[in-house]
Amino acid sequence: MATAKRAGSRRGGAWFKALLLVSAVLAGTFWYYRAPIMGLSAAGTAYGAKNACSCRFIAGRSLSSCKDDFIDGMGAIWLSQDEEAKSVTAYVPLVASNTATWREGYGCTLARWEG
Numbered sequence: 001m002a003t004a005k006r007a008g009s010r011r012g013g014a015w016f017k018a019l020l021l022v023s024a025v026l027a028g029t030f031w032y033y034r035a036p037i038m039g040l041s042a043a044g045t046a047y048g049a050k051n052a053c054s055c056r057f058i059a060g061r062s063l064s065s066c067k068d069d070f071i072d073g074m075g076a077i078w079l080s081q082d083e084e085a086k087s088v089t090a091y092v093p094l095v096a097s098n099t100a101t102w103r104e105g106y107g108c109t110l111a112r113w114e115g
Helices: 009-032 034-058 063-067
Strands: 079-084 087-092 098-101 109-110
Touching: 009 034, 034 079, 034 087, 034 098, 034 109, 063 079, 087 109
Parallel strands: none
Antiparallel strands: 079 087, 087 098, 098 109
16 A cells, blocks of 8 residues: 655755755865954954944943944954943854953054954
8 A cells, every 4th residue: 555745745855955055165164264254353343443443432422433433344253341440342143253452552452462
């Protein structure tokens, strides 16, 4: 006695294979370009943290106003501030992060790089 297969049961397998292929291509692309991505992210977050710290704690502007000063291509950089420590952290989620802290007599300086 033969049983009938449900219509469309093979379509689910095709979607899974396509999703797997796209994921593999994206992962391979990221791996191939990881050095430039990491380097540009580190430089961008350092620039963003230093400028945002100066804007916030020297010029006295709001952090959202300071983000308006970023140059084109810095849209992936996020900012957060610590009022007590007088510091600003710029980061690209899961990739890079840098912090600049305001100190009397020195202005805003970047935290030491580990890498």
